[in-house]
Amino acid sequence: MLFGDVSQAIGNTPLVGLPRMSPDGYTIYLKLEGHNPTGSVKDRVAKYLIEQAERHGLLEPGQRVLEPTSGNTGIGLAALCKVKGYPLTCVMPENTSEERTQLLTMFGVEIVWSPASEGSNGSVRLARELAAADPDVYMPFQYGNPANALAHYETTAPEIIADLPGVAAFVAGLGTGGSVTGVGKRLKAWNPDVRVFAAEPEYGDLVYGLRNLDEGYVPEVLDESVLDSRIKVGSVKALTYTRRLAEEEGIFAGVSTGASLAVAERVCKRLPEGSEVVAMSPDGGWKYLSTGAYAPGDVERIAAGISGTLWA
Amino acid sequence: MPVVRIPTVLRKHTDGDAKVVAHGATVREVFSKLVAQHPGLGEELFDGDQLRGFVNVYVDDEDIRYLSGQDTPVEADDEVAIMPAVAGGCG
Incomplete structure (x- = not known):
């Protein structure tokens, strides 16, 4: 792969199977977006x-x-x-x-x-x-700019289809909504039977410290109609799956990858046996080392100690 | 008995309690008991009989919009979580 400059070296990331963590009868693949030039989707x-x-x-x-x-x-x-x-x-x-x-x-x-x-x-x-x-x-404004979802519609999804034409479901974390919306729409346009699930991080109390509910916010980019469901994942579970990913599959990922993986595992049983599921891994773990998320010790204690910075 | 998790922003209506026990076989029944115990929550959560737009409700971690809405069944050991909609943290 030869590129003229860094802006052309984006995308075409590996799709990697998880033979040890997939439930029996199913295969979960991770789209490793940490392989992009600055290390994220x-x-x-x-x-x-x-x-x-x-x-x-x-x-x-x-x-x-x-x-x-x-x-x-x-x-x-x-x-x-x-x-x-x-x-x-x-x-x-x-x-x-x-x-x-x-x-x-x-x-x-x-x-x-x-x-x-x-x-x-x-x-x-x-x-x-x-x-x-x-x-x-x-201000490009990723939360409201259709170019966000379009990036996934035009690049991420076609890569998944090319690598895994039998894909039955796609899971991604819910941030701006760009991944689930863009990838989800393209996969469903290609095969209406594909199911799309959002893994919603359950932020610590700190992040929910709004003064009132009217300060809530739903990103304009998110098209909720593309989702088959939306499942929240707490810090402990996300961290547990992220750490298992390193221990069992040799993949060092950010904590939102663990959240998507937890949801991928949960939804497998809703799909026909033999189904292949793609979960998004938005980034590697490198940028989060200083939070202590990967330090040795009890996961619940670590999650509690860093709940304010885990998803930030 | 189902436990309802109350977000920080609404705990002023529950004397600061983060968790409230409320009977009911569906989300609608659970919320009706919840609002009867803590009337201040009614206006925060509902517009008429509909949940407000920025209120996300989960039964066993799953958003009830993708289940059966307020008719979603609630098992005795389920957690019903109320969360405000917020911008994503991974962007």
């Missing part, structure tokens, strides 16, 4: 956000880009904006891991912190305020 999204904006004349050469992110999208955008010559500001909750801050800083990104107590909702709110106050910035 968000490279695909960043490329589509920027290149769609260029195509539609929304982004001038050298114009500043501003985006709310808890990390992966920021890092993907940072690499892309670097090679394309756009300065970048990321609005992030102040409890995101040290690795992400260091990576963004290395890429020359300006970071604006939003309160940890407001979670991702807070970075969305603050980024919207900043963008409204400064007409010179362009």
Whole structure:
């Protein structure tokens, strides 16, 4: 595989079977998005956000880009904006891991912190305020930009179909909703029998510290009609599956991978025996080492100790 | 008996309790008992007899919108969780 520059080396990630963790009679495969240039699925999204904006004349050469992110999208955008010559500001909750801050800083990104107590909702709110106050910035806004789901519709899903034409179900974590919506729609257009499940992280109490329910938020990108169900996964379960993945299958993944895997295992019995299920692995575990998520010790204690940063 | 998990933002209506026990064979019955015990929750959770848009309800971790809505059966050992809809954390 030869590429002219980093922006062309995105996608075509491995789809890897889990023979030891799949329930009897089923095979679960992980789409290892950690193999993208900056180490996450968000490279695909960043490329589509920027290149769609260029195509539609929304982004001038050298114009500043501003985006709310808890990390992966920021890092993907940072690499892309670097090679394309756009300065970048990321609005992030102040409890995101040290690795992400260091990576963004290395890429020359300006970071604006939003309160940890407001979670991702807070970075969305603050980024919207900043963008409204400064007409010179362009905010791609991954939560509301159709380019997010389009990246998965046009790249992730066709890769899955090419590698595993018999795929019966797809599971991905629920963040912006881009993966489940984009991949789900494409898989269902190709075979209406494919089932699509969202694994919803159950955030700690901190992230749910809204002042009232009207501060809730459903990303515009998420098309709930594509989902066959939506299953939440708590920190302990997600962490347990993530650590088992390293121990049993030799795969070092981020915690949201464990959440998708837990849901993939749960839904297997709803499918005909012999079914093949694809679960999304959005990233590797590298950026979360400093949280202690992979440290030796009791999983429940570790999960409780890092509940404020686990999903951040 | 089913246990209802109350999110932080609504605990002002449950004297700070994070978990409330409420009888019922369906989500509708459980919520009717819950609101009878803690009337402040009624307006927060419901618009008429419909759950508000930013209120997600799960029985045994599964979103009831994809089960049978408020008619979703609740087993004695099930947890009914109420969660506000929030932006995703992995972006």
